[in-house]
Amino acid sequence: MPEAARPRRVLLLSVSAGAGHGRAAEALAAVATAAFGAQAQHWDVMDYVPSAFRKLYTDFYLRLVDKFPALWAQLYRITDETPPDAATARLRRAVERLNARGLQQAIADYAPDVIICTHFLPAELLARAQQRGRVSCPIHVQVTDFDLHALWVVQDLAGYFAASEEVAARMRARGLPAQRIHVSGIPIMPAFAQPLDRAACAAEAGLDPQRPVLLLMGGGAGVGALDEAAAGLLALEADFQLVALAGRNETMLARLRELAARHPGRLFPQGFTRTIERLMACADLAISKPGGLTTSECLALGLPMIVFAPIPGQEERNCDYLLENGAGLKAVDATALEYRVRALLADPARLAAMRANARRLGRPEAARAVLRQVFA
Template identity: 30%
Template sequence: MKVLVLTITAGGGHNSTARAVQRGLEALGVECEILDAYYYLSKALGDTVSGGYHFAVKSAYRTVYRQLEQRKSNSYKMSPTRLTNMALAQKLRKFTDEYDPDVIVCTHIFAGIMVDIMKQLGETRAKTVGILTDFSFHPYWEEALRFDYVVTPNEFLLDKALKKGFREDQILPFGIPIDPKFAVEIPREEAARASGLDPNMKTLLYMSGSMGHGDIVKTVEALDDSEFDFQTVVVTGNNAHALKKLKRMKLKKKFILLGYTDKVDVLTAAADVIITKPGGLTTSESLARRLPMILDDPIPGHEDRNTEFLLNFGAAMLVTDTFPIDEILYVFFKFPRRIELMKESIDLIRKPNSTATLCEFIAGLDVKAAAPSLTPMQKFASAFPKPGDKKK
């Protein structure tokens, strides 16, 4: 079996999911290739999407995302995104034809739209699996209804899937695929000592995401001024500027300051609580560790939806202007029962074995049957269906 995992660089989560799936499949003896679809098609396109994402999250992303959520679903009208990806899909076919995968996995909806177009035109024989990397459906997922399967973070998203137009048999509620090492339990004391922490002290882990998003310095100042006794590990991600500023600060409490690190599985095992922006991957890793979350500074759009999901299921608390982090810490330290209740809520939605479950499913797929090829006229008719035609 050969599996192609298509990703697109827009933040770090999609690529992390792709690597987790690749490691899981290779552990089962399955050949697996990762391809950043937009960078394969054009470096300029890849740079534009990656850089544009970083710019958008600081500007109009919330407004655009909300407008997409509110648009009327009409699969017979070509969106600008689908029209663009229709041309790109034909270029991507050069790779898929040569590699000839049995299964195509997509960790980003833009790659998913290209694959959906290829399925629409009968240009791939592969089984197709889409993966949600957030706790909600991106608005564009309604343009990728031809996928054989779509992996969702939880069973509770089935209603959303059906409203999007998917069938129940397409939905795989396996959880967001995370690095399999998060399924391996590490004793807290062992993890604390390995991280240079005092195992007898309460430990906070503060992560700002792969992009180093948020006002990290302001949050560290608030933690350092807290009346409660605890130690903190701060991970600034790729924000080297913030890390330099933190290292120049005179802090009263014990802080371990890190930039990018590949030891998050150990740090989450050592922590009692995590402070984080609500990215799909970091929150899934925290859920796997049964780690209560303090959510801060969500990226507008998809992270707003992650926040709603985690708050509604009792797995997190949210920092706001009127409910600042010192008041959340007061609740945690004065009322430890709140932590226990959050862990009980986490048990309802955590998926620590998400990657293994998905990879075992993929490895067991029947991939012998090839998709029927279409004539040029059939391809044209399929690409531009008439109103009232049923989607193939």
């Protein structure tokens, strides 16, 4: 094939420290291929580093935020306030570079025309490589939360994509060039931009579209395990259907099915699904942790949220964004969750206002907006 006719090669780089970075990259890859005719690949940077470094970088992070959130909150604040030229910051970057040599060789072999990073680690690594002439294509970075931590501020990249106007303002305040900053929203899969019929989606899940539907997408600190949270909600004297997502946790799914047998027509357990948008489309309220991608998906479909147990730092900021804009409420424990659900179901006008606010904030075409700018 002549060089001029070769599809543009887009490389999406994420890090599997939580699922959101990878989901944003997958969304960009899907839209790049389907809407722009590009050749897109998504790589997890952790597949190109030694296993010991991977375990430290991802497993340690996940354990820290789950078991020691207060310690993570301190680390989040300290790293956000640490100047990039501090000795500790220079040492951290040196260790990362030492462990990521395989990534640079793989990039050289693939020879992409453009790179988009949905995590700050590859952005930092490649910015230095570009300064030294080892990477020649444009590099962009997509922030995947409604906040800006200092680690996302990597100078001399081709473009910076922000989840909101406030994140863009924070980018400018931290010295990134205004002309390279774009407010795109957070990329989500193309399915969230398609019109979805509530009745049809409800019928697929065995739900009655005329009755309220609550979507419970996780348990954890504050509201208890998923089955405990579901049991507490089902004890409320209110007419609603509860869809509880257990993901790939077969043990939890079995517990939920046992609970559902005692609440016929009210509890609908679900395992892992690749069509979460269809469940969201027939829901009136989502109960979930406020990850950047989950939050963006709910907003795209105009689905208000009750958020619980946000991770200190980025998820707390996502929660603040929802509360400040009237698209969500926060439950600090199981009692608060049950109180807020009861109050919203008893006040349809308030719930409708939250839905309108969520839809106003939603950016279902974020991936397309990013790629239009990248390919401009």
